[in-house]
Amino acid sequence: xxxxxxxxxxxxxxxxxxxxxxxxxxxxxxxxxxxxxxxxxxxxxxxxxxxxxxxxxxxxxxxxxxxxxxxxxxxxxxxxxxxxxxxxxxxxxxxxxxxxxxxxxxxxxxxxxxxxxxxxxxxxxxxxxxxxxxxxxxxxxxxxxxxxxxxxxxxxxxxxxxxxxxxxxxxxxxxxxxxxxxxxxxxxxxxxxxxxxxxxxxxxxxxxxxxxxxxxxxxxxxxxxxxxxxxxxxxxxxxxxxxxxxxxxxxxxxxxxxxxxxxxxxxxxxxxxxxxxxxxxxxxxxxxxxxxxxxxxxxxxxxxxxxxxxxxxxxxxxxxxxxxxxxxxxxxxxxxxxxxxxxxxxxxxxxxxxxxxxxxxxxxxxxxxxxxxxxxxxxxxxxxxxxxxxxxxxxxxxxxxxxxxxxxxxxxxxxxxxxxxxxxxxxxxxxxxxxxxxxxxxxxxxxxxxxxxxxx
Numbered sequence: 172x173x174x175x176x177x178x179x180x181x182x183x184x185x186x187x188x189x190x191x192x193x194x195x196x197x198x199x200x201x202x203x204x205x206x207x208x209x210x211x212x213x214x215x216x217x218x219x220x221x222x223x224x225x226x227x228x229x230x231x232x233x234x235x236x237x238x239x240x241x242x243x244x245x246x247x248x249x250x251x252x253x254x255x256x257x258x259x260x261x262x263x264x265x266x267x268x269x270x271x272x273x274x275x276x277x278x279x280x281x282x283x284x285x286x287x288x289x290x291x292x293x294x295x296x297x298x299x300x301x302x303x304x305x306x307x308x309x310x311x312x313x314x315x316x317x318x319x320x321x322x323x324x325x326x327x328x329x330x331x332x333x334x335x336x337x338x339x340x341x342x343x344x345x346x347x348x349x350x351x352x353x354x355x356x357x358x359x360x361x362x363x364x365x366x367x368x369x370x371x372x373x374x375x376x377x378x379x380x381x382x383x384x385x386x387x388x389x390x391x392x393x394x395x396x397x398x399x400x401x402x403x404x405x406x407x408x409x410x411x412x413x414x415x416x417x418x419x420x421x422x423x424x425x426x427x428x429x430x431x432x433x434x435x436x437x438x439x440x441x442x443x444x445x446x447x448x449x450x451x452x453x454x455x456x457x458x459x460x461x462x463x464x465x466x467x468x469x470x471x472x473x474x475x476x477x478x479x480x481x482x483x484x485x486x487x488x489x490x491x492x493x494x495x496x497x498x499x500x501x502x503x504x505x506x507x508x509x510x511x512x513x514x515x516x517x518x519x520x521x522x523x524x525x526x527x528x529x530x531x532x533x534x535x536x537x538x539x540x541x542x543x544x545x546x547x548x549x550x551x552x553x554x555x556x557x558x559x560x561x562x563x564x565x566x567x568x569x570x571x572x573x574x575x576x577x578x579x580x581x582x583x584x585x586x587x588x589x590x591x592x593x594x595x596x597x598x599x600x601x602x603x604x605x606x607x608x609x610x611x612x613x614x615x616x617x618x619x620x621x622x623x624x625x626x627x
Contacts, residue, residue, distance in 0.1 A: 189213035194321035210235035259283035454479025463534035
């Protein structure tokens with residue numbers, strides 16, 4: 172049995188945005204047997220650009236049921252069913268988050284029709300729902316509305332079943348992990364016991380040694396991805412050594428990032444060390460030359476023993492960020508490692524560089540701007556607490572910064588209307604401060620919303 176689902180939302184982040192509409196179509200592998208659709212009051216304003224995309228206005232949802240009022244219906248219609256959606260991870264994470272706010276752990280097996288389409292009808296130029304339906308002759312009545320997209324996904328699902336030549340539902344269950352590739356001591360029942368919540372997970376060998384530590388906003392999904400990964404010899408070797416799995420729920424993604432960083436440094440797991448030697452992790456470093464000019468350089472983290480100012484997934488990301496620093500702080504491209512020449516950089520000829528590259532600008536004057544750029548990597552204030560989501564709906568996570576240093580984290584009850592400083596100080600569990608955690612905290616609060624920042 173399948174539950175084919177589509178949702179509309181107020182934005183792209185399950186943690187911070189809400190569902191505005193949902194459609195569920197129950198499918199028995201042969202035909203549709205039940206349909207349900209409703210608008211949902213998100214209890215927050217729908218941005219104008221989302222209204223432009225979906226056509227759903229604040230007025231339309233004002234009298235619609237809130238999520239908790241239709242939660243039971245969702246549970247009943249999806250119970251014992253495979254959760255099917257086009258780009259299933261998006262819809263599933265939003266629904267899981269809505270249930271988590273109600274204190275309910277919603278778990279279903281998922282099936283993504285994007286991935287299924289790539290497998291059954293390969294070679295298409297695009298696997299977006301709109302383009303696939305146009306190519307397959309499926310008319311979508313109400314694009315970017317839950318009912319229209321869910322009905323179109325159901326018709327696509329019918330075609331995929333037909334093309335496969337076999338309508339047995341078992342063929343379309345999520346990928347089954349081959350037991351012969353696992354450690355003989357590993358219990359596959361572990362998977363169903365893993366939480367679909369943010370936290371840190373640990374892979375242990377048969378001696379109880381930690382061989383890998385990771386973090387995820389959905390521990391269960393990420394762990395299953397490891398066990399379904401047969402793309403490299405390293406991934407297969409690691410999987411074969413896992414005898415047991417442990418985890419710690421953090422609630423907050425920021426706490427998960429901080430805990431993962433601390434635990435990897437403490438335990439130095441075999442496969443984390445191997446991973447960090449790979450050249451895909453690119454760092455931004457700074458140094459001062461013999462003339463006294465401060466430089467930035469982009470290097471592979473594996474080739475540098477010092478800590479980077481920040482890290483990137485690839486060189487392109489790193490160069491884009493350095494270009495941003497150059498423009499914001501009026502720096503020299505040559506001294507930032509983006510221009511190679513024996514003399515002045517080309518930007519100096521255009522009047523966009525003051526001449527630090529050929530000595531026309533003194534080191535002291537130029538370095539003042541570099542130091543301002545370096546402050547980008549420091550905290551805006553020296554003493555503050557970060558409050559974020561906790562491990563359940565009744566608590567909040569707390570991170571403490573004192574004198575510009577990371578002190579640690581803890582948890583407090585959410586029922587405290589205005590936490591006083593004594594409660595915040597007392598909940599903190601001490602942790603080690605280093606440049607990496609500064610980077611984690613700075614980037615997280617710049618890119619993500621946290622519930623509150625309290626200076627002291």
